[in-house]
Each structure stands twice: as C-alpha cells, then as structure tokens.
Amino acid sequence: MSGPTIIANLGKGGAGKTILSALCGKLAIARGKKTLFVDADPAQGLSTALGEDGARTIGEAREEIIRQAKQVGKSPDAAADLGDQIDYLLLQTLQERDGYGLLVMGRTQTIGCYCPVNRLLKDAIRAIAAHYDVLIIDAEAGIEQVNREVVETVHYPLVITDNSLRGAKTALLVQQAIAQSETMAPRKTGVIFNRVDQPDPALQQMLESAGLAVYGSIPVDPLVTERDRRGLSPLQMPAEAVSLQAIARILTQEGIL
Helix, strand or coil: CCCCEEEEEECCCCCCHHHHHHHHHHHHHHCCCCEEEEECCCCCHHHHHCCCCCCCCHHHHHHHHHHHHHHHCCCCCHHHHHHHHHHHHHHHHCEEECCEEEEECCCCCCCCCCHHHHHHHHHHHHHHHCCCCEEEEECCCCCHHHHHHCCCCCCEEEEEECCCHHHHHHHHHHHHHHHHCCCCCCCCCEEEEECCCCCCHHHHHHHHHCCCEEEEEECCCHHHHHHHHCCCCHHHCCCCCHHHHHHHHHHHHCCCC
C-alpha cells in the first residue's frame, strides 16, 4: 500500500477519543510504525495530553497565509510565493519527536470561506503524512471537518461511544456523514464502547441493525484516570494497563494495526 494507514477517532464529546487516539499511537510506535498524530479537535486535547499544548497550530498558519495572500494581490508570482509560504509555515507547525510527529489544527478566526487555501493546506498535510506509516486523527464528533480540512479519506473510522443513547445516536450520525461524503471510502467502520465492561445490548443491537460493526469494549481503567490527573502522557502508559491491552486486542483482531 502507498501512503500511511489513516485512523480517525470520532464520536460524541467526553467519550474518550483523545486518550484512545494516544493509545492507538503508542501501539503503532511500539510496532515500529512511524506515526503522525493530527489533533483535529479545536479543544486541542490530544496536544495537551502529549505535553505539546503550546504547539503552533495549522489554524495560525492559515491565518498568516490568508494575510499574505491578501497583500500579494494579483502578482504573477503570487501562486508560487503562496505555495512556498504554505510549505514553510506548515513545517513550522510540525512537532517531531522520537518515533512520531504531531500536527495541531487549532481554530481559524478569519470569517469566510477560503477554499483554495484549505485545498493547499490539505495538499501540504498529505505531503507531510507521506513520510509516515500511520496517521491518527483525534477529531470532533463528525467526519465533516476531517474531510474538509485534513484528508479526503480515512481508512479506519473508529466511532467511540459509551453506554448512552446519545453516544449511539452520534455514532449513527457519523455513519450517515461517511456515507454521504463524496470522497470518503473507508475500508471498514466500527464502533468501540469505551469505559464500559460490556456494551449495552439494546444499544449494540441498534448500531448493528444500522450496519455498524461493534468491535468491542474498553473497561474503565484506574491508570488512565490517575495518569490524566497527574498530567502524564498516555504514550508512557504501562503495558499492564487494561485500556491499552483492550485497544490492542481490538486493533489486532480487526486488522487495523
């Protein structure tokens, strides 16, 4: 296969997408795969969890690109100049560490649609991602922002939920958004119940009846709570952590990692 394997963690807020994104990355790194994290949630929880909460964001780079584009105007060299600036500014946002990299989307303050800039940014992200084996996206609830601003295709959308009706309904909305996307063509889409011993049977039946596979569940893990309270990176989660073991089983059994 050419290009990285792309995994996106989606679902309602508070379901635990950020921690699971980090744990997926930890497993990928441990298996010798060069990993790129993309923090696509405006709350920037993943970058904070990884100890990179001061990282320059793509949103900030986008603002600077738009500012420069307005100044350049109709210069004959405008397109080339803009392309060079995008490459330079985006590389400034890439945080490179041992075995992994991090891109933080952040927020965009400029009002209005700048579709050409968004396309150029997406192209630049694709060029950076080409140097990695695995791309892991910590996203908002839906696929739209990922599809619009990050990548056109996610190979493995992982919809994270809990034992709540709202979480299950959000999973169904994500499924609909993926189906309606003109470019999204996942290899497989599935649901992971997080912080539960077993999926609620009625919720599982609702999801499976709609054609969503339920991959399994991840139990409550006291180590996650304690380490999160102390601000310790999930990338250093000990091997005995039940959450890490559970996500490893799921990703292996589904052929994702």
